[in-house]
Amino acid sequence: MDTTTRRFNGPPGQEDMPYLLTPGPLTTSRTVKAAMLADWGSRDVEFRQLVADVRNGLLNLAGCDESYECVIMQGSGTFAIEAALGAFCPMGEVKTLVVANGAYGDRAAKILEKIGRPIVKIDKGDSAAPSAEEIAAALDADPAITHVWVIHCETTSGIVNPISDIARQVKARRKVFMVDAMSSFGALALDMNDGIDVMVSSSNKCIEGVPGFSYVLVKRDMLDMSRGRSHSVVLDLYEQWKGLEANGQFRFTPPTHALAAFHEAMKEHAAEGGVAARGKRYARNAQILIKGMRDMGFSTLLSDNEAGPIIQTFLTPRDPNFNFERFYEALRIRGFAIYPGKLTKRPSFRIGTIGKVDEKVMQGVLTAVTEVLAEMNVTDLSPLEAG
Ligand SMILES: Cc1ncc(COP(=O)(O)O)c(C=O)c1O
Secondary structure, three states: OOOOOOOOOOOOOOOOOOEEOOOOOOOOOHHHHHOOOOOOOOOOHHHHHHHHHHHHHHHHHOOOOOOEEEEEEEOOHHHHHHHHHHHHOOOOOOEEEEEEOOHHHHHHHHHHHHOOOOEEEEEOOOOOOOOHHHHHHHHHHOOOEEEEEEEOEEOOOOEEOOHHHHHHHHHHOOOEEEEEOOOOEOOEOOOHHHOOOEEEEEOOOOOOOOOOEEEEEEEHHHHHHOOOOOOOOOOOHHHHHHHHHHHOOOOOOOOHHHHHHHHHHHHHHHHHOHHHHHHHHHHHHHHHHHHHHHHHOOOEOOOOOOEOOOEEEEEOEOOOOOOHHHHHHHHHOOOEEOEEOOOOOOOEEEEEOOOOOOHHHHHHHHHHHHHHHHHHOOOOOOEOOOO
């Protein structure tokens, strides 16, 4: 096809733009986008009520009891991660265990190193899940470890780590358990009362809002004890919490439109049937996509019991005619924006299965992939070997 001719059939409200099959920003509903067609005064009672609703709604969604607080932080997910690490991870002799199995675990370790908090790292590479037993063994081997940081769904590969099993081992040893549930919260079951002390996520993931803020759910006594510990003025979670509690306002300019969109997105999440229903839709998306891609000859990085419903990693075909940039652009002009790979050793690409997308969109992307492979004259889809 003529690559200068756009042939979009994108999401409602922006049919001339592609579906975003990525881990975020992702495709949102037309009504979520429409919720941004108003300018809210950040000091006004209506906006402060909206912020309070969002904070309470998130606590309820995570099954938090009265002992938890929700603090919203402006900026992308990494802003809340750095704020939480700076607030809760100890200085001095005691250490944080970072369990890394991909880029986001590595990034948490890098932040802690940068802000001078002692760490121990379990490094699983980028396609293997850590086991609860190896984390227990690391904790037993080093009593100076007091805090543990784990990713729920490692979006680098899409693998889902066994959070409940890990929580049991961590809590049996009375350590603080912190979870980056950025790409999973709202679609994969997570109960804070299972022993999660701190959880971080953001506005543009499985609740299907737009980018603009991130949030931390945390035990109130931990917030209280974090006073004065942050390395940063802007990312000081304690001060952010105190500001929100004092008058319902943000310390600095809030992302008003993103919060209004998220408020609507939370209503739509509940109307769909909450976490279970959302997770089911994404699981169906993943199932259709994986089957279709395998039927064509692609290989997935992960086995079916490792891969979650959030994002799928496909290994780059060895056919010399395959070129990711061309593949990407040819899919994009057909209405589907996919995602590059992020593995350190194996060439790959990813297709997200979250956002306001369903079976029809998955069938659409499969048809587009078939067309593009023919256009590129790619026939050998067996994977390139690890580099
Ligand atoms: C598991 C996980 N952690 C952290 C992040 C970083 O979030 P952001 O890019 O919004 O800063 C992401 C982003 O996709 C993620 O998937």
